Amino acid sequence: MGAAAVAAGALGAVSVAGQAHAEEGTGFALNEYQTIYGGDVNYIPVRKGAWSAPNGPVAFENREIAADEISSAEECDVLVIGTGVSGMMAMLTAAEEGARVIAVEKMTKGRSAWESIGGCNSRFQREVNRVPDANEYFRAIMRANDYRQPAEVVHAFLDNSGDTVDFMQDMLDRSDTGIKIFSREVPGNPYGYECIQGEHSFDIPEKYKWNTWLLGPPVMAGLTQVAQAHENIDLRFRTAGVQLVSESGRVTGAILKRMDDETYFQVNAKAVVLSTGGYEANANLMEAWVRPEDYAVAGTWDPSQGTTGDGHMMGLAVGASMDPMPHPVMSFGLAYPYKLTNLPGMGAAVMAFAIAVNEKGKRFVCEGLQMNFIANALVSQKDYGAGCWKVFDTTMACATADPAEVDAAVTEAVENGWVKKGDTIEELASAIGVDPATLADTVATYNGYFQGNAPVDAKFGRDLTTVMPLTQGPFYACNMKNMILTTVGGLTIDGEAHVLDGEGDIIEGLYASGNAAGSFYAGSYPRHLPATSVGRCATFGRVAGRNAAKGA
Structure with missing residues (x-):
């Protein structure tokens, strides 16, 4: 017989009554994937989220096929x-x-x-x-x-x-x-x-x-x-x-x-x-x-x-x-606009050299970690990281590409809304909606780690031997998300x-x-x-x- 007959009732719909702080008779509806174990379950409350990726064709059918x-x-x-x-x-x-x-x-x-x-x-x-x-x-x-x-x-x-x-x-x-x-x-x-x-x-x-x-x-x-x-x-x-x-x-x-x-x-x-x-x-x-x-x-x-x-x-x-x-x-912590990272200088600037800041303008992770660790740190920020940014400067953008190509690249990136731009760190902060004084302090602190003969990231332990400080404007920021x-x-x-x-x-x-x-x-x-x-x-x-x- 088909699977639906074998599992009769096991994959059926369930309505779970509200518990504490719910009015009598209220409840919440569950979709078919939340009822796979029938009634023998515990439900753990989490805040709702919505997955917005395109849906594919579901083939499984939970019914008796004649x-x-x-x-x-x-x-x-x-x-x-x-x-x-x-x-x-x-x-x-x-x-x-x-x-x-x-x-x-x-x-x-x-x-x-x-x-x-x-x-x-x-x-x-x-x-x-x-x-x-x-x-x-x-x-x-x-x-x-x-x-x-x-x-x-x-x-x-x-x-x-x-x-x-x-x-x-x-x-x-x-x-x-x-x-x-x-x-x-x-x-x-x-x-x-x-x-x-x-x-x-x-x-x-x-x-x-x-x-x-x-x-x-x-x-x-x-x-x-x-x-x-x-x-x-x-x-x-x-x-x-x-x-x-x-x-x-x-x-x-x-x-x-x-x-x-x-x-x-x-x-x-x-x-x-x-x-x-x-x-x-x-x-x-x-x-x-x-x-x-x-x-x-x-x-x-x-x-x-x-x-x-x-x-x-x-x-x-x-x-x-x-x-x-x-x-x-x-x-992975690398959800950037695909066309942006393919532009001259932009991929390395965003993914290799930039610093990561949250909605407060503060660093929150060692940027050199593997992508899974970056993603986990990212989603632990406010609103699951929706207000996090990669911040970089002109020197970073020109580190792997000709300056003339970089000029054209950043113009295209800004016009398409892939990055925000500011001639100063404070202007960039205003453009991305974070406190200018906080972002300026974050950048100053980070730049200070490069002083002396042996640069050390005292906050997050980033390896500074292959990266650089943010010193040359204009400055840029790209919104970062997990992928x-x-x-x-x-x-x-x-x-x-x-x-x-x-x-x-x-x-x-x-x-x-x-x-x-x-x-x-x-x-x-x-x-x-x-x-x-x-x-x-x-x-x-x-x-x-x-x-x-x-x-x-």
Whole structure:
């Protein structure tokens, strides 16, 4: 039967009566994502926020789908739902194990908005003697999640991620892309957080004319080419997972929907892998499961609108458990106008040299920290950081570009409202709505740290050896916000990527990977451990695909 029948009532609407200080008979309405556990819940009061990013097409349906709505039925060994990097690794691994695979993707292609891949003990690391210490890597990940996630899953990542990186290269070698993986050295930092040499990048051939740091699209294009040519893979786009099908507690397939003509069909499979990604393209879900401060004023940087939480909801509907809420997100402190940071001198001035001030005109964070720490400090300010600014001067703007180009750039930036300008710090303060005396004092104090032979930031400990004081007008300010890339909380899994139920037992026939899976992060995503996100997604895709094919 379909998931809706299995979970009858579990995902229904609930009205929670008001408690103290509420008039008799009043209550507040909850959306469907706030009632996933029925009535056996505690509600924690937080101030409301609104997530304003574009909504994508939600495929999950919480209803009984009648037999006469299902046009046909098909059979396979492994059904993979979602074909980003996690689903791609799942389908290729299962196919290489000899399984007959049907893989479906709701959108026109799998999500590919990523930069690099993390792993431990790949052949590329061994070639350059840069294999991370597995125990150190383990402790770094566990410290990042405050030891709130199972060690088994983190160990599984470390045990399988090097092989996953190697496998990805093997698959790319079958494509015509010529893309090569290499171990990239992670630079150290003066701020005391871990420096783990787990990152791998991609050498993209010149034929692509690829000039962005986002390397996922050509890599995914190559892997998709290999999947489409594989004799054991039937890869279908614009096809969504709607509900899981189960019998006697075992998942036996799914009801799918053709997005173009909205017809349903069923695929019966020995195993199903949920690789549907996060849910940042679903505002109701974001507002139900994520801390308001993380999204209330955030920018968004995610070109995919397919990540609407379909896998989360399909799993919950058959009794899966999920990471405790609020869920962690990948939040970075770099939401600036994209066109601004591409102008000559502006990117370095804003992101590398500027100081960060809040609505009072005071510094509130060490500006040299990794982006996740900047984001957390930012949203702890008044109104979740809505009144925070990056302040820089002409010297900073000209540090990496010709002054003539900078003049044209700042003119364009001011005219478009991307930055505010003042000939003096006090004029700039008035332009951005902060107290002129306070901002002037903040700048004077900061500039004072550069005096003497060994500059020291006595307030926040910023490394001053690669930055400069604010001394030359005109002065500029750019509004800064945190940026959401994706959510990283999901269904609980074990080290073999089995989805677990509320008792911690395996749901037979069901696996999860990527951002549809949880059991790895808590609090927020650790950007100071580069490429852990894609590494985790790819690795558990491979683990899930291998176990699904073997029935393990």
